[in-house]
Amino acid sequence: xxxxxxxxxxxxxxxxAPQLDVPVQLNVNENPYPPSEAVVDDVARSVAEAxxxxxxxxxxxxxELRGALASYLGHGVCAEQVWAANGSNEIMLQxxxxxxxxGRTALSFAPTYSMYPEYARDSNTAxxxxxxxxxxxxxxxxxxxxxxxxxxxxxxxxxxxxxxxxALPPEAVSLLCEAVGESGIVVVDEAYGEFRRAGVxxxxxxxxxxxxxxxxxxMSKAFALAGARLGYLAAAPEICDAVxxxxxxxxxxxxxxAVALAxxxxxxxxxxxxxxxxVERDATVAWLREQGHQVADSDANFCLxxxxxxxxxxxxxxxxxxxxxxxxxxxxxxxxxxxTAEEMTSFKHALTAVTGTAGTEEGRA
Ligand SMILES: *Cc1c(COP(=O)(O)O)cnc(C)c1O
Numbered sequence: 109x110x111x112x113x114x115x116x117x118x119x120x121x122x123x124x125a126p127q128l129d130v131p132v133q134l135n136v137n138e139n140p141y142p143p144s145e146a147v148v149d150d151v152a153r154s155v156a157e158a159x160x161x162x163x164x165x166x167x168x169x170x171x172e173l174r175g176a177l178a179s180y181l182g183h184g185v186c187a188e189q190v191w192a193a194n195g196s197n198e199i200m201l202q203x204x205x206x207x208x209x210x211g212r213t214a215l216s217f218a219p220t221y222s223m224y225p226e227y228a229r230d231s232n233t234a235x236x237x238x239x240x241x242x243x244x245x246x247x248x249x250x251x252x253x254x255x256x257x258x259x260x261x262x263x264x265x266x267x268x269x270x271x272x273x274x275a276l277p278p279e280a281v282s283l284l285c286e287a288v289g290e291s292g293i294v295v296v297d298e299a300y301g302e303f304r305r306a307g308v309x310x311x312x313x314x315x316x317x318x319x320x321x322x323x324x325x326x327m328s329k330a331f332a333l334a335g336a337r338l339g340y341l342a343a344a345p346e347i348c349d350a351v352x353x354x355x356x357x358x359x360x361x362x363x364x365x366a367v368a369l370a371x372x373x374x375x376x377x378x379x380x381x382x383x384x385x386x387v388e389r390d391a392t393v394a395w396l397r398e399q400g401h402q403v404a405d406s407d408a409n410f411c412l413x414x415x416x417x418x419x420x421x422x423x424x425x426x427x428x429x430x431x432x433x434x435x436x437x438x439x440x441x442x443x444x445x446x447x448t449a450e451e452m453t454s455f456k457h458a459l460t461a462v463t464g465t466a467g468t469e470e471g472r473a
Contacts, residue, residue, distance in 0.1 A: 116229060122225055126317050129311055130453045131430040132447065137270070137300070137410050138330035140447040141381045143371075151370040158366035165361035174366050176372045181325070182473075183312040188345040192360060192368070196326040196339025200264065201227045203322065203341075207262050207293050208233030215260035217246055219271055219437055221297065224264045236260065244272040244404055248283050255287040263288055266297040267311060270306065271437040273406030275304055281292040281311045285318035293347065295322045299339075300383050300408035302330035303389070308407050312342060319344040329409060330382050331371050338368045385409050389446045395456060399463075414464075415440030425462035430453050 109118070125135050143151070172185040181190070193199045204227040208214055213234040216224050220237070228235040238254045241247050255263065263284055267276035275298065285294045296311040304310070311323045322343040328334040342347075370379065389406055396403045396413045404412045416422045419442050423435045431454055434443040444455060 123223060126432075127432060128427070130427065130432045132451045133432050134410075134445040134451060134455060135432045135434040136334075137329060137408070137445045138334050139329060139381065139385070140451060141332055141384075143332055143441070144374075144377065145349065145372045146387075147371065150373060151367050154370040155363055156368040158362045162362060163276060163363075164354060164362075165358045166365060167278055168358055170365050172362050173368055176369055178342075180372055180375055181312060181342055182317075183310075183315065183342075185312065185315070185342045189315075189342050189348065190340055191343070191348040192338060192340040193337070193355070194337040194359065194364065196222060196297065196324045196341075198337075198359075199324050199339045199341050199351075200224070200295065200297070201230065202232040202351050202354055203293070204228060204233055204262060206350045207236065209261075212261040213258055214262040215258050216263060216264045217251065219244070219269070220264070221266050221270045227264075233262070240269075240272070242276075244269065244274040246276065246280055248280055251280070252283060252287045255284065259291060260288065261292045262299065263292065263294045265295070266299065268298075268407035269289070270299065270408065271410070271434070271441075271443045272404045272412050273300075273408040273410060274404065275308045275407040276311070277363040278309050278311060278314045281321065282314050282317065282463060285314075285321050288320060290320065293320045293322055293343075294318070295324060297324050299324070299326045299329055301325055303386055303409045304407040305386070305390075311317070315342060319346070322347055327368060327371060331375075331378050332381065333367070335372055336364065336367045336371070338364060364396050382409075386445050388449060388452055392444070392446060392452055392455075399460070410443050410445045412437050412441050412443050414442060416442065422459075422462055426455070426458045429458035429461060431458040 174190040177190045178185045178187045193202060208231045208234045213236055214228045215236045217238040217240050225235045236258050265276060279295055287434060288294055301310055313320055322341050324341045326339040393403050393406060393411050401413045402415060419435060419440055423442060426433055436443050
C-alpha cells in the first residue's frame with residue numbers, strides 16, 4: 109500500500125478543529141485581544157535586530173529566554189529549570205520521546221486533552237486512560253490505584269483541564285508524584301494557568317518538593333501569542349538535560365526567541381487582558397447557569413456546558429448565527445472559549461435563539 113505509512117497511522121485524520129472563517133470564533137481558546145501597538149512595535153524592532161544575524165544558527169540553549177521565562181514564573185524557578193520549544197505541544201512530544209517509548213506507558217484521566225494519545229502513538233508509548241469523577245475532579249484513591257497498577261513512565265494532566273476547566277489541587281499533584289516515584293514523571297500542563305480563579309494554586313508551588321514533577325506553560329493563551337509558537341516547562345535541571353538529548357538542533361529559531369523575549373517585556377499589559385477575560389468567564393458561567401444549563405466550574409478561558417440530547421444540532425445552529433464553538437468533551441457537552449464582551453453577547457443571543465427553538469436540552473422541566 110502506498111504511501112508506506114506505519115500501520116497505526118493508516119486512515120488517521122490529522123488533529124485539528126475546523127478553521128472556519130466566521131465572525132465570532134470561540135472554538136480554540138485563543139486570546140481574543142490582538143497584541144497592542146506597543147507590543148507590535150517592540151516585537152517588530154526585536155525581529156529586525158535578530159534578522160541582522162540570521163546567517164548564523166540561533167543560540168541553541170536560548171540562555172536569555174530561559175532566564176526571562178524563569179523570572180516570569182517566579183516561585184524560585186531558575187534558568188536551568190526551564191526548557192522551551194515551538195509550543196507546549198512540542199514540549200510534550202519531547203517529553204514523550206525522552207521518557208516514553210516502546211515498553212513504556214503514558215497515563216491520563218479522561219476527559220483530557222485530545223492531543224496526549226497522539227504524542228503517545230507518535231513515540232510508540234502505550235496509552236492508558238483512567239476516568240475523572242462526574243464533577244471532573246480526580247478521586248485520589250482511584251488515581252493512586254491506577255498509577256500503582258499501570259506503573260506509567262509519564263502521567264499527563266492538564267490543570268486547568270481542557271476541556272472541563274477543572275484545576276488540580278496541589279495535594280493531588282503531590283500524591284501522583286509520590287505514587288509514580290522515581291520510575292516516571294508527572295506532567296502538569298498549565299496551558300491555562302494564568303486564568304485560574306483567585307486562591308487556586310499552581311503546581312509550581314510544589315515543584316521544589318518533587319524532582320519528577322514537570323509543569324508546562326505556553327504563550328499561546330494568556331500572552332495572546334498563539335501564532336508565535338512558544339511553549340516551555342519548569343522542572344528539575346536533570347529533566348531539562350534529558351529533553352536536550354531528543355530536541356532537534358537549533359529547534360527554537362532566533363526569530364521565535366526574539367518575539368518571546370519582546371512579549372515577556374510586556375507581561376503586565378498582556379496579563380491585564382487576562383484579568384478582563386477571567387471576569388468575562390465568570391459572568392459567562394453565571395449566565396449559562398441562569399439559563400438552566402449545567403456548567404463545569406472553570407479556571408480556564410473557556411467553559412464546558414450542556415447537556416444537550418443533540419449537541420451537534422446546537423453547535424450547527426450557533427454556526428448558522430455566525431458563532432463557532434467546539435463540539436468536544438463528554439457526550440452532550442459543548443465548549444465555548446471566552447472572547448470579548450461583544451463576542452460573548454453574540455454567543456448569548458445565538459444560544460438563546462438556538463436552544464429556544466430547538467428545545468433539545470435534557471434535564472429541563
Ligand atoms: C492550548 C493548549 C496547549 C497549548 O498548545 P501550544 O502548542 O503551546 O499552542 C497545551 N495544552 C492544552 C491542554 C491546551 O489546551
